[in-house]
Amino acid sequence: TEPTPITIARGDGIGPEIMDATLEVLQASGANLAVEEIQIGESVYKRGIMNGMEPSAWESLRRTKVFLKAPITTPQGGGYKSLNVTIRGALGLYANIRPCVSYHPYVSTKHPTMDVVIVRENEEDLYAGIEYRQTQEVTQAVKLITRPGSEKIIRYAFEYARANHRRKVTAFVKDNIMKISDGLFHRTFDEIAAEYPDIEHETMIVDIGAARLADTPEQFDVIVTLNLYGDIISDIAAQITGSVGLAGSSNIGDQCAMFEAIHGSAPTIAGKGIANPSGLILASVMMLVHIGQAEAAEKIHNAWLKMIEDGIHTVDIFKRGVSKARVGTRDFAAN
Amino acid sequence: TEPTPITIARGDGIGPEIMDATLEVLQASGANLAVEEIQIGESVYKRGIMNGMEPSAWESLRRTKVFLKAPITTPQGGGYKSLNVTIRGALGLYANIRPCVSYHPYVSTKHPTMDVVIVRENEEDLYAGIEYRQTQEVTQAVKLITRPGSEKIIRYAFEYARANHRRKVTAFVKDNIMKISDGLFHRTFDEIAAEYPDIEHETMIVDIGAARLADTPEQFDVIVTLNLYGDIISDIAAQITGSVGLAGSSNIGDQCAMFEAIHGSAPTIAGKGIANPSGLILASVMMLVHIGQAEAAEKIHNAWLKMIEDGIHTVDIFKRGVSKARVGTRDFAAN
Numbered sequence A, B: 001t002e003p004t005p006i007t008i009a010r011g012d013g014i015g016p017e018i019m020d021a022t023l024e025v026l027q028a029s030g031a032n033l034a035v036e037e038i039q040i041g042e043s044v045y046k047r048g049i050m051n052g053m054e055p056s057a058w059e060s061l062r063r064t065k066v067f068l069k070a071p072i073t074t075p076q077g078g079g080y081k082s083l084n085v086t087i088r089g090a091l092g093l094y095a096n097i098r099p100c101v102s103y104h105p106y107v108s109t110k111h112p113t114m115d116v117v118i119v120r121e122n123e124e125d126l127y128a129g130i131e132y133r134q135t136q137e138v139t140q141a142v143k144l145i146t147r148p149g150s151e152k153i154i155r156y157a158f159e160y161a162r163a164n165h166r167r168k169v170t171a172f173v174k175d176n177i178m179k180i181s182d183g184l185f186h187r188t189f190d191e192i193a194a195e196y197p198d199i200e201h202e203t204m205i206v207d208i209g210a211a212r213l214a215d216t217p218e219q220f221d222v223i224v225t226l227n228l229y230g231d232i233i234s235d236i237a238a239q240i241t242g243s244v245g246l247a248g249s250s251n252i253g254d255q256c257a258m259f260e261a262i263h264g265s266a267p268t269i270a271g272k273g274i275a276n277p278s279g280l281i282l283a284s285v286m287m288l289v290h291i292g293q294a295e296a297a298e299k300i301h302n303a304w305l306k307m308i309e310d311g312i313h314t315v316d317i318f319k320r321g322v323s324k325a326r327v328g329t330r331d332f333a334a335n
C-alpha cells in the first residue's frame, strides 16, 4: 500500500535530536510513512517572519494534514504571536488531548495509579486573542464561548471515551460566576451526555475540580473543559504523574492533526545527547493510531513500555541518554 | 478600653455550631469585642431577598467594618448572585488572603513542609460579571484588568510579605497569551517589586506555576495573582495541605474586612455536633490581628496549635467532635 504522507518539523533546542530518535523508532516499527520536512521556529523568526511559519510550510501541512512537531523556541518580546496558537487556529485544531499516566513503580510519583485524559477546547475562550486597552489604566480581554465550539469538543470527549473504553467524562466549568458563557458549556455538556448513556458524566466547578485533581487524580477518567482551564489543569495533571517529560499530546481538527511532546525545547541541554525522546515517541504513537496504522503504534508503545519497565534497575541510564534509548529502540524491530 | 465592635453572621448548615464554638474561644481568649449579629443566607433568600442580604445587615457592616462570617448556602438556580461576590464588591474587599499550611505530622499530607500564602485579587477579572449572549450560539465574558486594581493587590502582597517576614513574592500571569491585560499586571508587578529590594520576586506563567504548586509547593512563599487564577490555585494549595477543613481566609478592603473559613456550609452534617470549627477559629485569629488585638490572637493560635499537636494520638476524636474541640477550647483560658 501507499505510504501515508506526514509533515515533520525538527524544531529548536533538543528538537532535532529527539526527532531523529523518533524517526528511527518509526522506521524500525514498520510504519508506512512518506515524510516531508518543514522549517519552523527560530531559524524562520531570524529571517524576519514574525509568526515563525513559511508559506511553503502551510502548503505541506494542508497537503499531508498530519504534523509531527518537535518543540520550538518562541522569541521573547513583543510582536511575536505564539506559534502553537497560530497553528491551532490556522488548521482548526479544536481539540487538545493529553493523556496523563503514571508509570509506577518505574517512574517515581505521588500518584501511582493515576490515568487521566484531559480533552481541552483549543480555539475559543480567552485564546481568541481579543484584547484592548481602553485607557492607560484599563484593559480588557474577551472570553468567547460558542455553542458549536462547545458541542464539538464535548462530543469529541465522549467519542474518545467510548473508543478507548473509558468509564466517565467530567466537565470543569465556573458557571456559578460565568452563568452565560460557562453556563452555555455546561448546558451543552448535559445535552450531549444524554446521547451517551453508556458513559457516566458529572460536572465540577473548576476550582474544586482542580483541587481534587491535584490531590486525588485517581478519581478522574476523562476531563473535558474550556481552553484556559484546560491549559492550567493539563499542566497540573502531567506534572503530578511524575513523568511530564515523557508525555505526548495531540491536537485534532476536522481536517488536520498535530502531534507533539508536551515539554519544551530545553535549549540548555540541546546537542548534548542527553534529552529523553519519550514525549515525541509517544506523540508519534498517537499519530499512528490517528492515521490507521494501529499495528505499528502498538509495537512502539509496547516496546517503549518494556523499556521503561526494564529501566527499573537502569532508570538513571535510561533517563540520561538518547544513546541508551536508541539502543533500546533498535530492539523494537525484534519485538 | 472600649470593646471593638464586630459583625457576625451564623450562616447556614454547620455555620451556627462552628460560630458558637468560635465565639466561646474568643471569649476565653480575653478578646475585647462588642458583637453585633446579622442574618444572611438561606433565611433571607427564603424571604425573597435575591442577594441574601438585608438592608440592616449592610448598615451593621458599614458601622463595624469588621465581619466574621460563617459559611452560607447559595440557592441553586438562576437569578441568584453569589453572596460572597456581592459582599466583596459592595465593601470593596480587593484582597483575598489564604494561608495554606501543612500541620505535619499531626494532619496527614503529601507536602509536609508547605507554607504558602495566596494573595488573590478579589474584584476585577472575569468576576466583574460582564457577560452577554450575542446570538443564541455565541456568548462572551469580559475580563477586566486595571492598573489601580493591580497596583493595590500587588502592593498588598509585598507589604504582607514584609510584615510577616516572608522571603519571596511570586506573580502568576498568562501574558504569553494575554499580552495586554495580564501584561499590565506583569509590568505593574515588576515596578512595585523594585520598591521592595528586601523581598525576592519572580513571575511564572500560570499553567507552569500551578503545576509546580501542585507538585512541589515548598518552592513557594507568597503568591500574588489575578482573581480567577487565584480562585483555582488557592483551592489547590489549600487542598494539598491536607487540612482544607482547617483553613481560614481574610478579605481585605480599604475600609472593611471580612474573615471566614474556606470550607462550605456542609448541610449534610449540620446539627450533628461533628463539624470542625478550626477554619472559623483561625479566621477569627486573622481578625484579631487585623483589629490590633494581637495578644488574644496569639493566645488562640497557640492553644489551637497545641490542640492539633496533642491530637497526634487523638486526631480522630478531635476531628470527630465539636464537643471534643470545645473541651479543648475551654482549656484556652488557662494558657
Ligand SMILES: CC(C)[C@H](C(=O)O)[C@@H](O)C(=O)O
Residues within 6 Å of the ligand: A082, A084, A085, A231, B176, B177, B207
Ligand atoms: C505556549 C502556550 C501558548 C501554550 C498554551 O497556553 O496553550 C502552552 O501552555 C500549552 O499548553 O500548549
Ligand SMILES: CC(C)[C@H](C(=O)O)[C@@H](O)C(=O)O
Residues within 6 Å of the ligand: A176, A177, A207, B082, B084, B085, B231
Ligand atoms: C463561591 C465562589 C463565588 C467563590 C469564588 O469563586 O470566588 C469561591 O470559589 C471562593 O473561592 O471563595
